[in-house]
Amino acid sequence: KKDYYNGDIPFIKSGEIHKNHTEQFISEKALKNSSAKMVEKGDLIYALYGATSGEVGISKVAGAINQAILCVRTSLNTVYLLNYLKLQKENILKTYLQGGQGNLSAEIIKSLEILTPTYSEQVLIANSLSSFDEKIEAEKKILVRYEKLKKYLIQQLFI
Secondary structure: OHHHEEEEEEEOOHHHOOOOOOOEEEOHHHHHOOOOEEEOOOOEEEEOOHHHOOOEEEOOOOEEEOOOEEEEOOOOOHHHHHHHHHHHHHHHHHHHOHHHOOOOOHHHHHHOOOOOOOHHHHHHHHHHHHHHHHHHHHHHHHHHHHHHHHHHHHHHHOO
16 A cells, blocks of 8 residues: 555564664554554564574664564563574574475564573673674774775776
8 A cells, every 4th residue: 555655664674674774664554554563773673584584683773564573572681682593593494494485483483492591691691792793893894995905906906
């Protein structure tokens, strides 16, 4: 329906769970008259269908999701759970998506047995892993700069 789109609510697609923005926006009418649900910035979101099945991220925007994405709200530390689910992705897909066919479901994800240390240990683990993620991102930026420099030098050498 045409009046469902071009609203002001960001619509997060499963391929956008790691992004800071969305390509599509929906209206309040779409939210009320569809299966779309709202997520807050910082919620754990999990892709259930298609090519992105098993991808997990922390929402970088408040917006709407459809049934292809599960919002996971729990008493566990969000970053701890994010990393735990990332670690389990291959096993989850192998167990529940035979040959890449089928879909994951909220029931499957909710039934997973999750190793749960104390909350303070979860925070310690999450902080340690986040520190590594920050270092990895910094190194990726350095690598991109070197790749650009190399490309520039090659262009200068062969002109």
